[in-house]
Amino acid sequence: MFLGIDLGSRSVKVVLMDGEGNLQRQKFDTMEFYRKYGEKEEDRLVIDVSVLAVPPAGAVTATGYGRQAVGVKGARAIPEVMAHVKGAVYLTGLKDFTLLDLGGQDSKVALVRGGRVVDFTANDKCAASTGRYLENMAAALNISLEELGSHRRDPAELTSTCAVFGESELIGKIVEGCSIPSLAAGVNYSIFKRILPMLNRLPSAVIVFTGGVAYNRSLREIIGEETGARLVVPEGPEYAGAVGCCVDAAGIL
Amino acid sequence: MPKVGITTTVPVEVIYAAGWVPVDLNNLFITDENPQSLVEEAELAGYPRNLCAWIKGIYSIALKNRDIRTIIAVTQGDCSNTHALMETLQLAGVEIVPFAFPYDRDSDLLRLQMEKMMSYFGVSWKQVGEAKERLDRVRSRVWELDRLTWAENRVGGWENHLYQVCCSDFNGDPERFAAEVDEILKERRSAPARKEELRLGYIGVPPIVGELYQYLEERGARVVYNEVQRQFTMPFETPDLVEQYRLYTYPYGIFFRLEDICREAARRRLDGIIHYAQSFCFRQIEDLIIRQKLGLPVLTLEGDKPSRLDARTRMRLDVFLDMLR
Numbered sequence: 001m002f003l004g005i006d007l008g009s010r011s012v013k014v015v016l017m018d019g020e021g022n023l024q025r026q027k028f029d030t031m032e033f034y035r036k037y038g039e040k041e042e043d044r045l046v047i048d049v050s051v052l053a054v055p056p057a058g059a060v061t062a063t064g065y066g067r068q069a070v071g072v073k074g075a076r077a078i079p080e081v082m083a084h085v086k087g088a089v090y091l092t093g094l095k096d097f098t099l100l101d102l103g104g105q106d107s108k109v110a111l112v113r114g115g116r117v118v119d120f121t122a123n124d125k126c127a128a129s130t131g132r133y134l135e136n137m138a139a140a141l142n143i144s145l146e147e148l149g150s151h152r153r154d155p156a157e158l159t160s161t162c163a164v165f166g167e168s169e170l171i172g173k174i175v176e177g178c179s180i181p182s183l184a185a186g187v188n189y190s191i192f193k194r195i196l197p198m199l200n201r202l203p204s205a206v207i208v209f210t211g212g213v214a215y216n217r218s219l220r221e222i223i224g225e226e227t228g229a230r231l232v233v234p235e236g237p238e239y240a241g242a243v244g245c246c247v248d249a250a251g252i253l
Numbered sequence: 254m255p256k257v258g259i260t261t262t263v264p265v266e267v268i269y270a271a272g273w274v275p276v277d278l279n280n281l282f283i284t285d286e287n288p289q290s291l292v293e294e295a296e297l298a299g300y301p302r303n304l305c306a307w308i309k310g311i312y313s314i315a316l317k318n319r320d321i322r323t324i325i326a327v328t329q330g331d332c333s334n335t336h337a338l339m340e341t342l343q344l345a346g347v348e349i350v351p352f353a354f355p356y357d358r359d360s361d362l363l364r365l366q367m368e369k370m371m372s373y374f375g376v377s378w379k380q381v382g383e384a385k386e387r388l389d390r391v392r393s394r395v396w397e398l399d400r401l402t403w404a405e406n407r408v409g410g411w412e413n414h415l416y417q418v419c420c421s422d423f424n425g426d427p428e429r430f431a432a433e434v435d436e437i438l439k440e441r442r443s444a445p446a447r448k449e450e451l452r453l454g455y456i457g458v459p460p461i462v463g464e465l466y467q468y469l470e471e472r473g474a475r476v477v478y479n480e481v482q483r484q485f486t487m488p489f490e491t492p493d494l495v496e497q498y499r500l501y502t503y504p505y506g507i508f509f510r511l512e513d514i515c516r517e518a519a520r521r522r523l524d525g526i527i528h529y530a531q532s533f534c535f536r537q538i539e540d541l542i543i544r545q546k547l548g549l550p551v552l553t554l555e556g557d558k559p560s561r562l563d564a565r566t567r568m569r570l571d572v573f574l575d576m577l578r
Contacts, residue, residue, distance in 0.1 A: 065564060079571040106565070117576050122569060124555050125532065201544075 003049065004245025005072060006083065007064035010104030010131060013239050014052060017246035025239050046071040061245035065106065078248055080241060081110050081120050086253050087244030088208045089115045091234035098204040100195065101240070102213030104131045107195055111202035115253060121198050128163035129194035131212045137187045140167040141180055148184045149216035156186035188218045192226065199227060206230045210240035258315055258324035260338070261331045262421045262485050263352050264367050264498055266384040271374035275422040276321060282310035283461065288559040305531050306461060306558050308334045315342055323348045330354025330504025354504035364495045385494055388423065391431040395420055395486045397438060403477040403521040406447040410476030411466035412437065417482035418459050447475065451577050454478040454518055457529035457536060461556045468562055474574050478521050480514055507539045511546050518549060525550040525577045532557035550577060
């Protein structure tokens, strides 16, 4: 039994892998998870995974945004990009691809050759290409994330660099009479435009798309069409990091 | 002895020849007990948030040190934000002496710039030549410290950075600084050589987050080449002062800098390179040239405020080291 924990900025993903490679997956809201399972020890938060409702695991491996600051008792920490790539390789069976991981507040692009990371890049300074941005924009339009992800035709032009100003821009466009589908398409295109320079820098014939944003259907279609690459989304794309932790502990890759 | 502030490395021989004390305002800012508050002061005064923190820090530290009444501002070869920095300091009553490194490394133009600076300080070429000899005696010790870093593996990346970066102004007292370096040299020469570790190069302006070096060493990687800091030590075998500041790469184009970077990367057997660029700096654009021209793995880091290494940067460093292994 291997336990993988991905401490994300918006949600904590927990995956349990048995000897046959069967996966059990659980997801928690990050804040709730820390409140519920976190104990303050000196100047850091420590997570006791034994209280999680999972059978005891042989090895606990953690990754993610919180791994530096948050201690997970008895866990080994591995770098996030490593975890995501291992998870993506394991879940897709592919060895040569560009990994695109769009999470809560991070966008990462890694070039994978022979199953190993050879180069990578990540967003800096701004999270306007991430899940949090999509959540905010959906809230501003008063539609669900699923609805937002269903539009790609006639995209409205959105120019703001800042995720919050992007919301003000949306409201301005609504006043101008722009339709909700057109604005939703504009939001999806604006994400694509932000990640395209990273994808161009690390190109492959195949793009493996992970992270919660991979559920956005329109974005998947836009990336595939605009880059000409074959787009692969593993099942449970947001669990790739936690799966990678298990894979790493099991020494499979 | 009157002090003169400098915004980056300038022909400091002229200042010492005149008996003035140079003060590198960058060092003054970053070694302040609270550099972040200096950045905030400049923002309160009206400096934009989306602007280089070094410029903001220099502005506040220059105003805080009222004994620095004159500042040499490098108007070409460093950063165009310096223009407005000068103007805002002029507004506060500081005297500004402009100095420009010619973009194409033209020796006539450079000589003219140096002579203008000499006439401001009232010194001759003979006096400046004597100052060069004096400073080269100090520099040669730092060159040795650099050699001990990459050739003998006895010096860490942070010390390599620190002593080289101090060569912009020699902490205002070259002989005292030389004695400090002698102490370190003595200690390090008898220290055991470090074990096998990843050998990294650091290129770009000095980091606003000093913790970087220690973080890398805790993870079995050491910076054995600090590009711009090393340039501050003028590691060139030339008796001609104009030629010395022509060989100095930092104020000139990226292709000239790359010649030096590639040469040193090969000589120092680097495994990878960290390219640091300050947030909002034009040098971020040059990253695309660096990536195309360097045949080595490159990690581009961006630093904004003088703070601790943030979690995302640490994560990216971890992955980069892992990738190099």
